[in-house]
Amino acid sequence: MPEAILRAKNLTKVYGSGRTAVRAVDNVSLILKRGEVVLLMGPSGSGKTTLLTMLSGLLRPTSGSIELYPPENPKRAIELTGLTRDALARLRLERMGFIFQHSNLLEALTAVENVMVPLLIKGVKKVEARERAERLLMELGMEDRLDSRPSELSGGEQQRVAIARALITDPDIIIADEPTANLDSRNGREAIKLIHEKAKKRGKCVMIATHDPRILGFADRILYMEDGKIYRKDSRQAEKLLLFDEY
Numbered sequence: 198m199p200e201a202i203l204r205a206k207n208l209t210k211v212y213g214s215g216r217t218a219v220r221a222v223d224n225v226s227l228i229l230k231r232g233e234v235v236l237l238m239g240p241s242g243s244g245k246t247t248l249l250t251m252l253s254g255l256l257r258p259t260s261g262s263i264e265l266y267p268p269e270n271p272k273r274a275i276e277l278t279g280l281t282r283d284a285l286a287r288l289r290l291e292r293m294g295f296i297f298q299h300s301n302l303l304e305a306l307t308a309v310e311n312v313m314v315p316l317l318i319k320g321v322k323k324v325e326a327r328e329r330a331e332r333l334l335m336e337l338g339m340e341d342r343l344d345s346r347p348s349e350l351s352g353g354e355q356q357r358v359a360i361a362r363a364l365i366t367d368p369d370i371i372i373a374d375e376p377t378a379n380l381d382s383r384n385g386r387e388a389i390k391l392i393h394e395k396a397k398k399r400g401k402c403v404m405i406a407t408h409d410p411r412i413l414g415f416a417d418r419i420l421y422m423e424d425g426k427i428y429r430k431d432s433r434q435a436e437k438l439l440l441f442d443e444y
């Protein structure tokens with residue numbers, strides 16, 4: 198069995214209190230393993246973003262725990278909810294990569310400079326950071342666009358830069374929230390194929406919240422969320438659900 202990288206136990210998030218309280222995530226337990234691509238599907242408002250934000254360490258759960266098992270020392274679990282803000286920021290920088298619906302690139306920087314940012318924050322020297330960023334962008338088919346600014350790139354190209362930025366630090370976990378929502382069919386497929394390839398080749402764990410049925414074929418596992426709870430589905434069941442759910 199592949200080794201676990203992240204384990205959430207009895208995670209609950211309640212927004213607000215009293216009569217207006219919303220139980221966005223309700224007692225969810227899950228294990229994410231190295232080298233697997235997990236899809237998180239479900240209707241709008243079912244709690245997907247809330248769950249991903251907690252797993253990312255950005256939102257404190259109301260109750261429950263999130264343990265990260267460092268691949269170099271899997272016996273020493275790190276409990277995310279017990280970390281200080283600084284320690285959490287460091288852990289996110291070193292071990293996690295994020296991809297969002299909007300690429301969130303810095304407009305003042307070129308493609309290669311955008312990808313360099315996480316390395317520079319980590320303290321990597323500028324020359325080395327540039328070299329690594331260029332190499333990864335070239336792997337992603339962006340050799341002609343290294344010095345373009347985001348506004349000069351197509352949506353698909355911007356998303357490729359965002360994928361490179363998420364992968365450049367070689368994170369253990371990649372968390373993506375609707376990464377293909379703004380892309381046309383070809384670019385959406387291309388983006389997910391790249392993320393999938395990296396996960397398989399380098400033993401990363403990828404968790405993707407999506408409404409996009411084009412991604413189904415790339416998933417090892419599909420978790421279906423409804424009213425803050427998780428259900429497991431195979432891809433055929435998920436496809437059927439997609440036909441009947443309104444998003």
Ligand SMILES: Nc1ncnc2c1ncn2[C@@H]1O[C@H](COP(=O)(O)OP(=O)(O)OP(=O)(O)O)[C@@H](O)[C@H]1O
Pocket residue numbers: 212213219220221239240241242243244245246247248
């Ligand atoms: N900051 C907040 N304060 C109060 N309620 C919130 C907050 N964020 C989300 N919610 C509520 O929590 C529930 C889950 O929202 P969440 O955004 O996690 O769902 P989702 O599955 O990601 O939806 P979508 O697919 O539309 O992005 C919803 O009822 C939402 O209205």
